[in-house]
Amino acid sequence: MAESRASSEGIVRELPRLRQDFDAALAGVRDGAGLQELRTRFLGRKSGELTLLFGRLGGLKNEERRLAGAELNTLKQEVEARLEARRAELEAGDREERLRHDRVDVTLPGRVGPVGRRHPLTVVREELEDIFLSMGYEVYDSFPEVDDDFHCFEALNMPPDHPARDMQDTFYLEGGDRLLRTHTSTGQIRYMLSNPHPPRVRIICPGKVYRRDDDITHSPMFQQVEGLVVRAGITLADLKGTIEAFLHALFGPQYPIRFRSSFFPYTEPSVETDLGCIVCGGGGCRVCKQTGWLEILGSGMVHPAVFEAVNRKLGKVVYDPEEVTGFAFGLGIERVAMMRHGIDDIRLFYGSDLRFLEQFHR
Ligand SMILES: [Zn+2]
Structure with a gap:
């Protein structure tokens, strides 16, 4: 107890x-x-x-x-x-x-980040591609920027003493065997060599090219679009009609177009195309140097020597100058953009200055 x-x-x-x-x-x-x-x-x-x-x-x-x-x-x-x-x-x-x-404060204003835009030259290049795609062309852009003498000059009927091969114009790589392509015409040769079938060619080749030039209207790197059409029975009338349709699609049908005789080693005959000045409407201004016309595009019928060079390289006659004819043309993308926007210094495109680039809303 x-x-x-x-x-x-x-x-x-x-x-x-x-x-x-x-x-x-x-x-x-x-x-x-x-x-x-x-x-x-x-x-x-x-x-x-x-x-x-x-x-x-x-x-x-x-x-x-x-x-x-x-x-x-x-x-x-x-x-x-x-x-x-x-x-x-x-x-x-x-x-x-x-x-x-x-907590979310719904009364705060939204934060707007900077929005990127396509470069004005990209816009023009894609527009050119769209026009030619709608005309049934193929876009061929897999040819190299570093190329050689054969594709850039020899096959394009430029003999060894041609001024375009001068060291002043061309960037050669060490050793001198290779070079930076000076024009997209190398695309013509490379396409024909890589398509050794019964020839039926309808391509454009957009791309960067390089020349030893640097001033207000020349950049050491610039962009071109090359075109090539090859088939039996192609004539100068096909060339003329194609270029007219293209320029009308690009600038509008209101501008007159004229064709002048010219010279390029890889075409015969060769033709320079002018467009009625889109700045002054033809009356004469600083941009057209008071002529009322703007040079826009070089072209011509493919020189038989070009087909023969391709055949020699292929080791057989595929592009027989007796059977097929063709036309080629080329224009500068910067030139189109400069004309369209009234820009007089090509270097602005490559200056990466946002104050310039932000003005292009398309
Ligand atoms: Zn003018």
């Missing part, structure tokens, strides 16, 4: 310390995991500190068990209530934090 009484008091005496420990631990809880840990420490089913005290009730007499049990239950309920309150508190804090973090 005396022992039981001592035990009952022993249990009750431990409760203030337990409450104190719980208070201290609860104050340190910062999240759900900490809370769960605390719950296990005091109420865990096997070794919770409160649970162990409940286990000791079994050794007490009825009356003492009732008194001590009541005390224990009171504390247990208190612990459970405070754990629950702290859980609700943590959850509310999480929600608040989330709301603060995720």
Whole structure:
């Protein structure tokens, strides 16, 4: 009896310390995991500190068990209530934090990042390609910028003493065997060599070309579009009709077009094409040097020597000058862009100055 009484008091005496420990631990809880840990420490089913005290009730007499049990239950309920309150508190804090973090102020103005545009020369090149694609042409652009004497000069009927081969005009690579192509006409030769079938050619070759020139109207790198049509029965009338259709599509049908006799080594006859000045309408201005006309395009009927050079390289007669004829033409992309936008310095296109480039919205 005396022992039981001592035990009952022993249990009750431990409760203030337990409450104190719980208070201290609860104050340190910062999240759900900490809370769960605390719950296990005091109420865990096997070794919770409160649970162990409940286990000791079994050794007490009825009356003492009732008194001590009541005390224990009171504390247990208190612990459970405070754990629950702290859980609700943590959850509310999480929600608040989330709301603060995720808040969207719908009244703020949007942020507009800088928007890139296509380069004005890219716009012109794609426009040229579209026009010729609509006329049934193929775009051939897989020919190299570093080429050799044969494709750039020899096959295009330029003998070794031709001025276009002069060191002043051409960039040669070390060793002198290779060069940077000076015109997209290399594309004509490479296409015919890579298509040794019964000849039926209708291509344009857009690309960068290189010459040792650098002033207000010349850039050491510029862009051309070459055209080549080969078939039985092609005549100068086909050339004329094609170029008229192309220039009308590009600039509009209101500008007059004229053809002048000219000279290129790889065409015979050769023709220069002028367009009525799109700046002054033909009356004469600074851009057209008071002539009322703008040079736009060089062309001509493919010289038989070009076909013969290709045949020699192929080792058989595929492009027989007795069977097929063709025409070729070429124009500068920068020139078209300069005419269209009234730009008088070609170097602006390659200066990467955004104040210039941002003016082109198409
Ligand atoms: Zn003019």
